[in-house]
Amino acid sequence: MKQMTYDHILVRYAELSLKGKNRSQFEKRLQHNVRTALKTSFPEVKVKRSFGRMFVQLNGHDEQGVSKVLKGLFGIHSISPALKLENDIDLIREGAVYAIKDALPAEKGTFKVTSKRIDKTFPVRSQKLNRELGAEVLKNTKEIQVDVHNPNVELRVEVRQDGTYLTCRTEYGPGGLPTGTGGKVMLMLSGGIDSPVAGYQMFKRGVEMEAIHFHSPPFTNERALQKVKDLTKVLSRYAGTEIRLHVVPFTEAQKQIHDAVPGEYEMTIMRRVMLRIAEKVAGKRDALALVNGESLGQVASQTLDSMHTINEVTNMPILRPLVAMDKQEVIEIAQKIDTYELSILPYEDCCTIFLPPQTKTKPNRNKANRFESSLDLDAIVKEAAEGTYEQKLSSAEELDKEFEDLL
Amino acid sequence: MIYFDNSATTRPYEEVLETYTKVAHDFFGNPSSLHPAGKQAERLMNQTREMAARLLDVKAKEILFTSGGTEGNNLALKGTAVRHRSRGKHLITSEAEHPSSFETFQQLEQEGFEVTWLPVNKDGVISLVDLKEAVREDTILVSLIHVNNELGSVNPVKEAGNFLKQFPKILFHVDHVQGIGKVPLRIKDSGIDFCTVSGHKFHGVKGTGLLFAREGIVLSPLFSGGKQEHQLRAGTENPAGAAALVKAMRIHFERSAEGNRKLFSLTDELIASLQEIEGIAVNTSANRAPHIVNFSVPGVKPEVLVSAYGEKGMYVSTKSACSSKEPEPSRVLSACGFNRDRAASGIRVSLSYENTDSEIRTFLHYTKEIVPSLLEVVSK
Numbered sequence: 001m002k003q004m005t006y007d008h009i010l011v012r013y014a015e016l017s018l019k020g021k022n023r024s025q026f027e028k029r030l031q032h033n034v035r036t037a038l039k040t041s042f043p044e045v046k047v048k049r050s051f052g053r054m055f056v057q058l059n060g061h062d063e064q065g066v067s068k069v070l071k072g073l074f075g076i077h078s079i080s081p082a083l084k085l086e087n088d089i090d091l092i093r094e095g096a097v098y099a100i101k102d103a104l105p106a107e108k109g110t111f112k113v114t115s116k117r118i119d120k121t122f123p124v125r126s127q128k129l130n131r132e133l134g135a136e137v138l139k140n141t142k143e144i145q146v147d148v149h150n151p152n153v154e155l156r157v158e159v160r161q162d163g164t165y166l167t168c169r170t171e172y173g174p175g176g177l178p179t180g181t182g183g184k185v186m187l188m189l190s191g192g193i194d195s196p197v198a199g200y201q202m203f204k205r206g207v208e209m210e211a212i213h214f215h216s217p218p219f220t221n222e223r224a225l226q227k228v229k230d231l232t233k234v235l236s237r238y239a240g241t242e243i244r245l246h247v248v249p250f251t252e253a254q255k256q257i258h259d260a261v262p263g264e265y266e267m268t269i270m271r272r273v274m275l276r277i278a279e280k281v282a283g284k285r286d287a288l289a290l291v292n293g294e295s296l297g298q299v300a301s302q303t304l305d306s307m308h309t310i311n312e313v314t315n316m317p318i319l320r321p322l323v324a325m326d327k328q329e330v331i332e333i334a335q336k337i338d339t340y341e342l343s344i345l346p347y348e349d350c351c352t353i354f355l356p357p358q359t360k361t362k363p364n365r366n367k368a369n370r371f372e373s374s375l376d377l378d379a380i381v382k383e384a385a386e387g388t389y390e391q392k393l394s395s396a397e398e399l400d401k402e403f404e405d406l407l
Numbered sequence: 408m409i410y411f412d413n414s415a416t417t418r419p420y421e422e423v424l425e426t427y428t429k430v431a432h433d434f435f436g437n438p439s440s441l442h443p444a445g446k447q448a449e450r451l452m453n454q455t456r457e458m459a460a461r462l463l464d465v466k467a468k469e470i471l472f473t474s475g476g477t478e479g480n481n482l483a484l485k486g487t488a489v490r491h492r493s494r495g496k497h498l499i500t501s502e503a504e505h506p507s508s509f510e511t512f513q514q515l516e517q518e519g520f521e522v523t524w525l526p527v528n529k530d531g532v533i534s535l536v537d538l539k540e541a542v543r544e545d546t547i548l549v550s551l552i553h554v555n556n557e558l559g560s561v562n563p564v565k566e567a568g569n570f571l572k573q574f575p576k577i578l579f580h581v582d583h584v585q586g587i588g589k590v591p592l593r594i595k596d597s598g599i600d601f602c603t604v605s606g607h608k609f610h611g612v613k614g615t616g617l618l619f620a621r622e623g624i625v626l627s628p629l630f631s632g633g634k635q636e637h638q639l640r641a642g643t644e645n646p647a648g649a650a651a652l653v654k655a656m657r658i659h660f661e662r663s664a665e666g667n668r669k670l671f672s673l674t675d676e677l678i679a680s681l682q683e684i685e686g687i688a689v690n691t692s693a694n695r696a697p698h699i700v701n702f703s704v705p706g707v708k709p710e711v712l713v714s715a716y717g718e719k720g721m722y723v724s725t726k727s728a729c730s731s732k733e734p735e736p737s738r739v740l741s742a743c744g745f746n747r748d749r750a751a752s753g754i755r756v757s758l759s760y761e762n763t764d765s766e767i768r769t770f771l772h773y774t775k776e777i778v779p780s781l782l783e784v785v786s787k
Contacts, residue, residue, distance in 0.1 A: 106569070222446050341468065398461070399454050406426045406451070406650050407458045407657065 004098035006063045006081035010167055011054040011070060014077040014175040030054070030075040030178040033240045037069050040396055055082070067171060072237060074204055076173030080156075083166040087122050089132070092164055096133040096155060097140045099168035103153040110147035111137065115157040122159045129157060177206030179240050184208040185319065186282035187235075187291045188274070189245070191228045191347070194293025194322055196235060196339040197330050201321035202291050203238045210285055211235070211243055212278050212388075214250040224347035232393040234339050242394035246281050249387040250274075253380045261371045267301050268363040269371055271310040273380060279314045280385040289317040295330065296323050300359040309363045409721040409766045413608075414556055414585055414699055414757035419655070420610040426654045427612055431647035438644045439635070448646050455649045462656050464595050465619055471636045472649045475616035476584040477507040478629070479603030480550075482618055482640070483580045484511045486626035487548045487601075488520055494576055495545030501525040501533045501562070502742035504552050508582055509738070512550075530692035531560035531743050538567055542574065549579050553586035557726045557739040557755055559691050559699025561590055568598030578624065584608055587656075588663040589670075589696045600624050604656075606648070610759070611655035615648040666760035670697035673758060673767050680771045686782045687774075688749055690740060700756045703740075704778055705748040706785045712754055715777050721770055724755050 013030065027049055034047050034056065044059035045066065058066060063081050070079050083099060085091045100111055113133045115126040124132065133155065134146055158165045187199045189211040199209060213228045229245060236243045253273055261269045278290050294302045301310070311318060322330055334340035399407060410418070419427075430451065436444030438452045453467075460467040473479045488498060500512050502524045512522050523541040525533045533551065542549075549571060551562050564581050571579045580601040586592060587604050594602055599621070606615035620626060620639070632641035674697060681687050681702050690701040704712060709725035716723050726737050736750035743750075756770070 221441075222443060223449075226446070226450065398458065400450065402447075403451055403454055403650075406430060407455060407653050 004083065004095055006083055006102075007058050008082040008084050008165070009056040009058065009063065009066060009070065010080045010082045010165070011056060011173075012077045012079070013053065014075055014173065014177070026075070026178055026181055027054075029181050030073075033073055033075070033178050033180065034070065037073055037240045038066060041069070042066055071171055071173050073178075073240060074174055074176040074206065074238070075178030077175055078170050078172045080167035080170045085164045085166065087119060087159055087164050089124055092129075092157065092159075092166070093133060093136040095164075095166045096157070097137055099155055099166050100137045100141065100144065100153065103155075103168040104141075104144060107142045107144055109143075109152040110145050110150075111153045111155055112146060112148045112151040113137075113155045113157065115159070117159045119159050119161045126159075129159075133157065174204065174238075176204035179203055179206055179238070180208055182206035182208070183289075184210065184285070184287045185289045185291045186246075186278060186285065186287040187211045188278055188293075189213050189228055189231060190293070191224060191231065191343065192293065193327075193334050193340065193343040194295065194298075194330055196231045196293075196343060197333045197337070198291055198293040198319075198321050199235050200238055200333065200337050200339075202319065203235075209235070209239060209243060209291075210246065210282075210287060212246040212248060212281055214248045214274055214277075216249075216251040216254050219251065219254070221347060223345070227342055227345050227347055229391070229393055230342050231339055233395045233397070234337070234342065236393055237395040238337070242392045242396075244285070244390050244392050246285075246388050246390045248277055248281070248384050250277075250384060253277075253384050256375060256380060260374045264358050264360040265363060265368065265371050267359045268306060268309055268368055269375075271301055271306075272313045272368060272372070273377070275310060275314050275318075276377070276381045277384045277388075279316050280381060281388055282316065284385075289319050290314070291319045291321070293322050293330075294320045295325055295327070298327065300361045303361050305362040305364065306360075309365050309368050312365050312368070409762075409770060411756045411758060411762070411766075411770065412722045412724045413759040413762075414755065415724055416607045416613065417610045417759050418761075419607070419612050419651075420658055422658065423611055423651045423655045427647045427651040430650045434646055438646060439633070448644075451646050452644055452649060455646065455653050459617060459649075459653045459656065462653070462660060463619065464593070466622055468637060469619055469622050471618045471620055471639055472644065472652070473616040473618050473640065474614050475607065476505070476582070476603055476605035479584075479601075479605070479616050479618040480505070480507040480580075480582055481511050482626065482629050483601035483603060483620070484508060484548065484550055485515065485629060486639075487578050487580070488515050490625055490627040491547045491578070492520075495543075495547045496520045497523070497543050497546045499523045499525065499538070499541050499546060499549040501527055501551055503527045503531050503533075503555055503558075503739045504550070505556050505582055505584065508550055508552065527742050529743050529745075530694050531555050531558040531739065532562050532694065533567075535563060535566055535570065539570060542571075542577065546574070546577050549577055550582065551580075552582040552584075553592060554583075554590055554696040554699070555739065556585045556699075557737060557753065558701045558743070559585070559696045559757075561586070561694055561696055564592065564599070565597060570598075572598040585699070586696065588659045589667060589698055594619055606652035606655055609655055609659040611652045612648060615645070615652040617649075617652065662760050667697045670758055670760070670762075673762065673764060674698065674700050676764075677756065677767055677771065681774070684775055684778055686778050690743070690745065690749070690753060698758045701740075701753055702756075703745070703749045703752040703754065704782070705752050707752055707778075707781050709752050709754050711781065712777070715781070716770075716773070719773055721773065724757070726753060726755055 038045050042061040046057040048055050083095045085095050113130045115129040117126045155168045182205050185207045189195045215225050232243050232245045434448045434451050436448040438449035456467045456470050459470045516522050525537050553564050578600040581599050583602045584605045602619040604617050607613040628639050630641045681689050688703045736747050737753045740750035740753050
């Protein structure tokens with residue numbers, strides 16, 4: 001008798017069912033993303049779509065490892081490890097006991113069995129199958145009981161032509177839309193707590209993403225830049241692919257702004273310049289929107305007056321997924337997506353380094369334009385955009401090149 | 408040389424030594440320094456920690472690099488006892504622990520803690536029933552060795568962890584020094600709060616180790632003076648040692664599935680053949696790790712046998728303290744209930760993945776020769 005062990009994972013789609021005619025396109029994209037996410041660590045898995053859901057055939061790979069990856073992919077509503085068995089009542093009995101013991105390892109709790117007999121040539125009818133499997137589980141476990149109304153676990157059995165599928169345990173994915181179905185955006189990534197969360201929220205809507213960071217050496221140091229690279233790597237987990245990070249040399253621009261602009265408008269003008277540069281880089285990369293981590297009223301630069309004044313310089317859409325969130329909500333997401341610990345590392349970033357003693361909380365467009373008039377904006381933007389270099393970062397690259405052979 | 412003393416220490420892998428020297432030479436900056444050399448060393452430490460976490464399937468912030476098994480055990484035990492003494496002063500461990508735990512508990516006893524010493528059976532393992540009975544309202548810590556360093560027997564730490572999950576105030580430490588890679592142990596979600604690992608037991612270098620300390624657990628540090636290792640172990644980090652440890656662990660894990668199968672077949676053969684030799688009693692039970700076999704030749708001082716093997720280039724060990732003229736019986740073997748004669752004559756054979764079938768045969772061949780002749784001398 002073969003050792004029972006989960007050999008498939010059943011994947012249920014999130015919002016895809018709502019998508020009408022586009023549905024199959026979304027499903028195909030999700031299938032592609034699942035394949036891409038699994039191929040390096042789990043080369044033997046097969047990913048198939050059938051009956052409005054997806055099966056990942058494990059072919060010997062570790063169920064927990066594969067599940068962990070799947071649980072991070074957008075477009076996935078939930079997953080359940082599944083046993084595929086021949087349509088043989090003895091095997092199904094054995095499988096039922098295995099699945100219940102796996103879902104209730106302490107052998108305590110309640111369950112129910114829900115059978116579907118799609119293959120009508122199978123001799124045992126579904127009601128009878130429910131009872132038989134229930135009895136088999138009760139016989140082979142200690143303190144597990146039946147509860148058909150509110151069970152701790154539900155054992156689902158589907159007898160199909162190609163075999164019988166048993167699932168019991170269900171875990172949830174992040175929902176949302178599959179990455180790559182929503183066009184490209186450029187994320188303004190500072191290294192703080194908010195911007196990585198903003199990026200994550202956008203992934204949920206299926207976008208492709210590149211990131212832009214403003215680096216001002218020696219006022220911001222290498223550790224700060226490294227932190228942003230590490231954050232990008234973490235985000236690339238949710239992208240399911242590598243992310244291009246554009247690093248803008250910003251020292252010169254900041255110095256010029258610092259010299260020419262009164263302290264209380266420095267932040268406002270700096271933001272306006274950053275937006276102009278970001279727009280330029282985004283344009284080069286065919287991104288259709290900018291994304292940032294602004295939350296209304298959180299700091300001086302994020303009041304409605306500020307946003308209004310800063311936003312003047314571009315007509316590219318600026319998406320602010322955190323705009324109505326509290327700090328605490330943002331922190332909770334940051335913790336969940338593993339960016340929090342990195343974000344709180346205490347390095348200076350470009351927003352804090354030249355921070356004047358007072359920042360205007362209600363700047364206006366007229367004044368901003370007036371203060372900017374003494375700057376050669378075109379030259380500043382051009383120089384920064386041209387000096388920008390990019391680096392592709394991926395969570396799959398565990399180690400820096402120089403350490404690769406060491407560990 | 409036939410080296411059968413791998414539970415004492417192992418020969419470092421070449422790749423591990425390469426890592427050690429390369430890191431010590433190329434990345435010698437202090438990870439806490441602000442300049443680029445410091446940043447690079449810090450970066451290496453971070454990636455090393457990340458890799459260790461990945462290998463053990465835990466979080467990077469749950470990995471603390473130490474100087475080895477003794478420090479890991481001391482830090483987990485004393486750190487918990489001191490930090491949580493206001494919660495209660497009752498500790499639980501077994502009679503068959505490694506000295507670095509055993510004597511730590513003795514010290515804690517002198518400092519006013521109450522220790523329940525769980526007995527072990529003939530196989531060298533505790534009973535869960537005893538553990539369940541020992542738990543009290545004021546218990547703050549349970550510590551168990553996973554694979555016994557003298558006998559190779561395997562304690563039911565998985566079951567103990569599962570049981571202890573229902574007592575959130577009781578912290579559970581596992582001394583995993585002999586077990587790592589050899590006997591699978593899932594740390595995550597297992598009820599384990601601390602887990603001690605030592606590098607030189609799996610072909611790393613000496614003076615390296617790590618302690619898993621579950622996220623959210625607080626400890627009192629043994630060393631004060633800096634913010635290194637999540638503020639739990641002051642002192643300049645040892646990037647070369649940490650990297651070497653992780654390299655060794657990675658190689659060890661890569662080899663462990665096949666290696667353990669091979670070791671079981673070698674030690675099965677060894678045990679079966681030893682049992683046929685008159686005068687030899689095998690102490691290791693069926694519930695065992697793949698790499699350790701302990702046997703006694705009652706009547707023969709183990710030191711004599713160790714040196715007889717040594718002359719032939721075969722290195723085994725005895726765990727009895729050979730300091731006094733009076734042969735001190737092994738504490739572990741005594742705890743298993745073996746009589747004084749047997750407990751005082753234990754020999755430990757401990758293998759690594761490098762050992763071969765022909766080495767076992769050579770060893771057995773000589774054992775068949777030397778044991779009867781020594782017994783003859785003794786019986787006169």
